[in-house]
Amino acid sequence: MQPFNSAFNVEEKISDESLQLRSVVTHGGQVVLSLVREPLAALKPEDVLIRVEAAPINPSDIGAMLGAADLSLAWTADGAAGPELVAPVPAASLPAMRSSRAASMPVGLEGAGTVVAAGSSQAAQSLMGKTVAAMAGGMYARYRCVAAAECLVLPEGTSAVEAASCFVNPLAALGMVETACREGHTAIVQTAAASNLGQILLRICLADGVPLVNVVRSQQQEELLRAQGARYVCNSSSGDFRDRLVDAIAATGATIVLDPIGGGSGGQILSCMEVAISRRPGQAASRYGSEVLKQLYVYGALDPRPIEIPRDIGAAWAAGGWLLLRYLKVTQPQILDRLKARVAAEVKTTFASHYARGISLKEVISPEVLKVCAHPATGMKFLIEPWKNC
């Protein structure tokens, strides 16, 4: 954790303005990313002011910042208040992009920092000086005003860097495992298992004793996951991939796939599940396939082609999109509170995230940095430290 800043003094003077990263769609059909100075408003009784010290760049943040803009044609312009990143939006994508977002919006879904000011309420006052995480949007900023109830308080001794990624990946991984178990599945297959989220999901399943089959695409990724204790790892680049996947599914009894890829990725695993189920003793096959429900949840679009469901899986199958924001809306508050409390308690272990680099707000406005973020190799996740180089 040495490459990252930390340790702010709560007593230090609060600035009267914040610096905020905003994404604007111009009349001319360009996306402009710029740093905007914003005066800090007076706090309402229930609000706290977080000095944001660490905020990760998730794939969904790249989407929010750039939309359909063409990063390969982006350049750095000399804006009125400093450098700006300008990227053209293809004409065909412009109407959809305009209708799906505000012209100008603050970005940064989640982050963590120190509560440096609090409204008059008891709830807000009790957070003064604490390290908290929030998924409030607009977190790529030096200060962010957030309702006290939205803050996740971390145990003492937790740094903002450690707390930066408390929501998106941990809650998605926990939410998907909770969904799988609630729907009656007793073992899981995940694709893109070596991703940051995939590794968190592995640690959850190891801790909870849920058998997990991990699909990766290289020997290196296989070794990475085995070193972390993964028992079932199937490498899609190996010649006997399909046979080994069927074996792993048969050994675990997995009946659900969690897939951030799309295309043909999840469907071929449903096929392997049907083969594995047909091996079960006493499983009466019929022309309509097995009676065991096979579920696919697609939670990303690494492959933008249509999702393919093969027809050799019988009639007992289901597929659907899985989206964290929707899960947070439809799930009972007490379940969410339990999941968040677990993230706070295990933030340094189960939910630890790793970053390739810490960067300043100004560094984000660089085509080179964003290109790396937009096409992340495994492990190349960046962390924004809004107070770096200020």
Next chain:
Amino acid sequence: MQPFNSAFNVEEKISDESLQLRSVVTHGGQVVLSLVREPLAALKPEDVLIRVEAAPINPSDIGAMLGAADLSLAWTADGAAGPELVAPVPAASLPAMRSSRAASMPVGLEGAGTVVAAGSSQAAQSLMGKTVAAMAGGMYARYRCVAAAECLVLPEGTSAVEAASCFVNPLAALGMVETACREGHTAIVQTAAASNLGQILLRICLADGVPLVNVVRSQQQEELLRAQGARYVCNSSSGDFRDRLVDAIAATGATIVLDPIGGGSGGQILSCMEVAISRRPGQAASRYGSEVLKQLYVYGALDPRPIEIPRDIGAAWAAGGWLLLRYLKVTQPQILDRLKARVAAEVKTTFASHYARGISLKEVISPEVLKVCAHPATGMKFLIEPWKNC
């Protein structure tokens, strides 16, 4: 109904044996269809003996009879007890076919006739002389022994021909509409809407006031459905199909597709739904698409290619197989009883089926007849009358 037999006299002598159509997979890798004489066993107290007078040939019956056998290479052989139909099974399909069915099995999922003998129980005795329908399997036979509780009693004045198709298509259509409404959808899109099942589904929705968008593939089919009162019919062979489909979906608010085709059929309708939803006032679009759940149920495989789910429909989508046999297993008995009672009460109206021809048991064992059944044009449904030409 003149081309069909009817009117049996209950008083007539019951034969001491039945004639039954069986499908056998031979050691040599062929499917053999033959007529087998079977002695009638003594009835248990709860059983009745149905003299089967009419049994439809459904697509699922073709599957049960032939499996993967190649009908284009079938011939009529001179069996020990009369003619037999012999069709070779491709070697690649043989293991799956052998594991999914008994070597020799009676066929004919559903049918209707007169109760000509009854076991000693009150329930069985009360059915004597009644016209009943059953989905007991082995209905391509002159007599079939069935538990009294499995019989659906038709109102007086109903012929066996009218009662022949009480289960497969009516319960599938009712079950899918019931599923759609229970899951919160208020309007439906169906593909292959001019099929026998599609027309029943249309009449159910007209009777129940459920808005229905019917997708057909010809002008002739469009006119057929409009003549039956269909308000929304979209012809996929017309140039403005997609625009008209979006309009119809927007007008009805349909959020569920019932699709017997597969391939790209249902997915393109989900895309049209997403467009229609984006037109709703106050519908906030986001990068993740609308928040309105779009559901696809696939209940057939007229197109055997993989099912394609496009990625322009956001994250709020779900798809799955829908199978009548599974629905009957998982649905509460009181709901099923209500659906069956409705079929009996409306068997001459909502649930009326139409047949191109009535054929004898012997005529089924003819490659020419089975070829027509296996590739049915709309309306070419056949009815087996086991007592014809005897």
